Structure formats: structure tokens, C-alpha cells
Amino acid sequence: MMHPRSFSHLDAAVTLTAVQMNTSDDWQGNLATAEKLITQAAEAGAQLVALPEFFPLLSKKLEDRLALAEEEGQGPLQEALSALAARLGIWLVAGSLPLKTYVEDKTTNTCLVYGPDGRQVVRYDKIHLFGFRKGDESYNESATFVPGDQPVTFDTPFGRVGLAICYDLRFPELFRALHQVDVLVVPSAFTVPTGQAHWELLLRARAVENQCYVLAPAQVGSHADGRKTWGHSLLIDPWGEVMSCLPEGEGLVSGELNAQRLAEIRRQLPALNHRRL
Numbered sequence: 001m002m003h004p005r006s007f008s009h010l011d012a013a014v015t016l017t018a019v020q021m022n023t024s025d026d027w028q029g030n031l032a033t034a035e036k037l038i039t040q041a042a043e044a045g046a047q048l049v050a051l052p053e054f055f056p057l058l059s060k061k062l063e064d065r066l067a068l069a070e071e072e073g074q075g076p077l078q079e080a081l082s083a084l085a086a087r088l089g090i091w092l093v094a095g096s097l098p099l100k101t102y103v104e105d106k107t108t109n110t111c112l113v114y115g116p117d118g119r120q121v122v123r124y125d126k127i128h129l130f131g132f133r134k135g136d137e138s139y140n141e142s143a144t145f146v147p148g149d150q151p152v153t154f155d156t157p158f159g160r161v162g163l164a165i166c167y168d169l170r171f172p173e174l175f176r177a178l179h180q181v182d183v184l185v186v187p188s189a190f191t192v193p194t195g196q197a198h199w200e201l202l203l204r205a206r207a208v209e210n211q212c213y214v215l216a217p218a219q220v221g222s223h224a225d226g227r228k229t230w231g232h233s234l235l236i237d238p239w240g241e242v243m244s245c246l247p248e249g250e251g252l253v254s255g256e257l258n259a260q261r262l263a264e265i266r267r268q269l270p271a272l273n274h275r276r277l
């Protein structure tokens with residue numbers, strides 16, 4: 001099977017940018033930081049900008065998250081994101097935020113995407129909920145989140161984009177279910193021990209095996225909920241090379257999507273056409 005889509009006709013450079021944040025328990029402050037960094041990215045020429053997982057809030061208190069959770073398509077967070085995407089004319093992959101669910105004390109962990117006209121393009125609910133226990137550190141997302149069950153992609157003039165959130169990265173079958181994307185965006189908040197050991201390795205593996213760009217915006221540093229996150233937001237090319245990385249601090253990671261390079265790698269090594277199912 002040939003790859004169904006080719007974007008090698010695109011001459012204009014396309015810039016992809018990941019925003020790295022140190023989110024606190026003050027959602028209005030976090031939103032202001034996100035708006036500032038997204039604006040900087042767009043002013044520097046980014047067409048697609050992506051925020052990290054949990055960008056509006058990392059709080060010890062579940063009540064804070066439940067209070068912030070909005071209905072899809074309503075509420076101050078979503079209004080601000082939509083207005084920003086429209087004002088800047090960018091594709092905005094809005095990391096993740098909590099949306100209300102049918103279960104009273106649980107939310108989803110949802111990535112909303114806005115197009116350059118400000119309209120919501122897709123919604124992706126994190127499918128694989130994180131569970132981890134080591135020393136003092138433990139996470140059990142299943143206790144307070146409802147998982148999604150649908151892989152999600154969306155099409156742009158510069159290619160097909162697939163979505164995954166953080167822990168999803170460890171489940172390669174999800175990425176195969178996306179059916180050949182050109183860019184994968186993985187909003188994350190990796191722990192320090194698992195990040196040190198696996199973050200770059202997993203992201204590069206997903207880039208190599210799916211022959212696509214991987215843009216991974218991350219949380220960084222110490223947070224109000226006691227969490228420490230690994231940072232190291234990355235942009236990786238379809239050959240698995242790291243194009244740009246921000247180890248520490250808030251800021252931006254950017255680089256250009258090169259459609260010719262993408263097409264060349266797939267032509268030279270058509271591994272996706274050699275699958276035996």
C-alpha cells in the first residue's frame with residue numbers, strides 16, 4: 001500500500017512549536033502564562049503550537065480540578081483558547097484540560113484542538129490512565145479520570161496530525177491505530193524517574209516506527225500538587241533525530257516540518273508498507 005497522502009507540494013516552511021510550562025494551582029495565572037508563550041510562538045512564525053498535559057492546573061485538591069472542569073464547548077478556558085487561536089491564526093493543540101463527565105467526581109483528561117479560525121476541530125480523551133508507585137511517588141489516574149476510547153487525528157494543509165497524552169506513549173498499538181500521521185503531538189507531564197529513563201527513548205521510537213515528526217510539549221519542575229516533572233520538551237524528526245529540546249524552565253521548542261525529508265525517508269525505507277499483519 002502506498003502512503004495515501006503526500007504533502008511534498010508544500011513549499012512554504014511550516015513551524016511546529018511546543019510550549020513547556022511549570023503549571024501551578026492558580027488556573028488564571030497558568031492560562032496567562034500559556035497565552036504569553038503561545039503568542040511568542042506565533043509571533044516567531046509557528047503555524048502549530050502545542051501546550052503540555054494539565055496546562056491550566058496542577059493542584060493537590062481534586063475539588064480544584066472538579067471546579068475547573070467545563071462542559072465541552074463552554075466555559076472561560078475554552079473561550080480563551082478558541083479566541084487565541086483565531087486571533088493568532090494558528091492550529092492550537094491545547095495540551096490537556098479537565099472536562100465534566102457523567103460520573104460526578106471524575107473528569108476526563110482531554111486534548112482540544114482549535115483551528116486558525118478558532119473553531120474546535122477535535123477532542124481527544126486520554127485513553128491510557130497513568131498508574132505508578134515508587135517510593136513516595138504514586139499516581140492512580142483511574143481513581144479520578146474517566147478514560148477515552150477513541151484514537152484521534154485531524155488534517156491540516158501541512159499534513160495529518162495524531163494525538164496522544166503522556167502515558168499513552170507507552171502503548172505503540174495506539175499509534176498504529178492512527179493510520180499514518182505526519183506529525184504526532186504528545187502533551188505530557190512525565191515524572192522525573194520515568195522521564196529520565198524512558199521519555200526521549202519512547203518519543204524517538206514512536207517517530208522512527210511511524211516515520212513522522214513528534215512534537216512533545218511537557219510540564220517541568222516542581223508543582224503545587226507535590227509533583228516534580230521532567231521537562232525536556234522535544235521536537236523529533238521522522239528519522240528519529242532530536243531537532244530541538246528544552247531541558248529545563250518554561251519556554252518554547254520549535255523547528256520546521258520538512259515535507260521533502262518526510263517523503264524521502266518514507267521512500268527510502270518503506271517499512272510501513274512492509275508490515276505483515
Ligand SMILES: O=C(O)CCC(=O)C(=O)O
Nearest residue numbers: 130166167189190191194
Ligand atoms: O509514563 C510515564 O512514565 C509518565 C506518565 C505520566 O506522567 C502521565 O501520564 O501523566
